[in-house]
Amino acid sequence: MLPFFLAIVTVIVLLNMLASKLKVAYPILLVIGGLFIGFIPGLPVIHIKPDLIFLVFLPPLLFFSAGAASFKEMRKWWRMIGSFAFLVVFITALAVAVAANYFIPGFSIGLGFLLGGIVSPPDAVSTAAITRFVKIPKVLTTVLEGESLVNDASSLIIFRFALIAVGTGQFIWQDATLSFFWMVLGGTGIGLLLGWFFVQMHKLLPTDAPTDTVFILIEPYIMYLIAEHVHSSGVLAVVAGSLYISKKWLVFLSSTSRLRVVNVWQSLIFLLNGIVFFIIGLALPDIVKGLRAEGISLSTAIGYGVLITVVLIVIRIICCYAAQAATLIFRRKSLPAEIPWRAYLVPLIMGWTGMRGVVSLAAALSIPVMYNGIAFPQRNLILLITFVVIFLTLVIQGLTLPIFIRKSKVFEHLVLIDSQEDEQEKKIKNGLRKEVYTFLKNRYDDGHLQNSVLFQKMMQYWEENEKADDDEWMNEETRQIYIESLDAQRKYLSELNKQPDIDEDLIRRQLYLLDLQEERMKLG
Known part of the structure; x- marks a missing residue:
């Protein structure tokens, strides 16, 4: 198994080099590589416990993304970030639930919300990797970064509630409401408290660059585990803790530690992204076999994936234009007297940035095979739909977004x-x-x-x-x-x-x- 793992890492590195050569975002080639590796005969099948997927992959990915974000800039645009991270995510999940329930046989509203929670959050890493090839306004990058940080939490909260509802067959609104507030407030509070504690530990202990690096590698896992243990949001705990720690880096880390930590984290995040895409690729043959056993053809399943992708793109664009309309209505006095026509293309570009990525994959893979002793319904179909959504949004939107921005000249004022x-x-x-x-x-x-x-x-x-x-x-x-x-x-x-x-x-x-x-x- 070790030679096989080393071969996967080598392929991931080579794909990144090829992406740099072609000047495309590396997640695009990773998802294509994950697709092709699934159809290579004779490769070993990797089985990872679903409940370990979140624990292994999510904490470091979220910690890195939050640490790289600017809290000061996010605070300027908190209304827009909050509306996209909560309201738009819920609307998207609802639209997916309705569409899945109507068009996909055997899909209940609960399963639809489960799928909606998985595919609703755009991916920060993928969007950042794609937009670095074009010039976009600072406000747009800030909103995208802030949205992707918080909407991971909101979408996974929807995912968790839907998972319980599907598994138990009941959903109590009063309990769900209380749980929601505890997950948000408790997760944020735990993250800030642990962030403060870790900063004090770094100050008091006689650490050097290697120990600082190791401590920071394990801190997101501790935040996530403690928050999840008390049934709050581990995602929000990691995000809040990372934002706090990143603001204190100058206080408790030496220059050597800061440089070492950044280099190690960049390599780790790149590797984790690649591994997740290859895990789903290796799981594809089993997924396809399971679908056939359930009487669902591959072409039919792919068709459902295309349908859900269209729903996601259309709903996001509609929400972006609704946000622009609300700005024109309620903040007209703060806007220029004459608005250039290209400004009305900005919501379209904002909607086109909704690439899905590793968080959606991790969420889909974390669905248990068995729940309360019964096979979880439609698990294979949900996994395949998720992969199709990620593949289409990354490849189609990811490849066309830079061209669209350059051709439309919508950001000419960037001079x-x-x-x-x-x-x-x-x-x-x-x-x-x-x-x-x-x-x-x-x-x-x-x-x-x-x-x-x-x-x-x-x-x-x-x-x-x-x-x-x-x-x-x-x-x-x-x-x-x-x-x-x-x-x-x-x-x-x-x-x-x-x-x-x-x-x-x-x-x-x-x-x-x-x-x-x-x-x-x-x-x-």
Whole structure:
């Protein structure tokens, strides 16, 4: 089994390299690879316990996505994010439930809601991988990131309630309402509390980069397990805890730990995404065999998958246009007097970004084979429909979205946005230069820097840090002073980040460069 696993990892890496070469998002090739691997004869069948799917894959995926998101930007657009993450998810799940109940024989409303909970949340990783090839406004990326973080929780809550309703044959609204509020509030509270606890542990314990990395790898699993143990939302616990921890990184992690953690997490998330797609690919032969045993042909099942995909796309586009209409009606005074016609294409693009991915796959795979001693109804059909939905949304929408954005020229005003970002970057760089000058001047006045030539050399080295390759003139004392100047710059950036008009991504980019400089100083 180990050689087979290593072969899968190798194929995943090769597909990522091919995706970079073709300039397409790697999830697109992963889902195609997962499809083809399912039809290779002689491959071993991998059986993973359904209740382990969420535990193994969801916590790290959610932790990474939340840590990479900007809470400051999400807070600006919380109304839109909240409406997409809760209201649109419920409408989507309802539409899928009605369509499945009407068109698919043997599908009850409960099973329809179960399927709706699985396929309703767009995937953050897939959307980010696809949109990095085109320029889109910051507000759109913020809404998509925030939506995908929170809607995973809301859709999985629907999934859980539907799973219980199908398994037990009853649904009590009063109990469900109380459970919903406990899952949301309890999960968020547990995540924040554990996030605070982990930050204190990192501060108090004598950790180094390897132990920090290992601690951060296990923290999302602990959050998820504790929240699920008390029947609240493990998803929300991980998201809330990750958002809290990511805001405190400068406080409890060294530059070495931060760089190490980012590199390890990026590799882990990429690997987990690939493995999930290949697991469903390996399970496809058994799924198809189960469908035939139930009297459902493969073509019929694929047809149902196409139907559900169309429902998902249409409902999302309708919801996006409804959101735009509500904005035009209730916030007309804050909008420009004349709205360009291309602005009315934005909801269409927003609706076209609803690619499904690994969370939907993990949810489908987590459906138990047996529930209360009885075979779970329509499990194989739900799995195949989910795979078809993911395949079609990733391949069709994923490949056409960049072309659509470029051809429609809907974001032509991004030239202005780019100039605003350039101005912000200049402001940040000028502020950092003043901070470094003030810091070094103070050290110079205190007698730490022995002459003005050395002072000028350090300023010149800072200004040319990305190109500078000559630091032999530094001794141990000046090197330490330079590292201390990096800490002063971090404090300045942390304060600057509190201003609402400053792009947090620009701040993070500068902090990353400071970490790289510090590591260079330590190695030098």
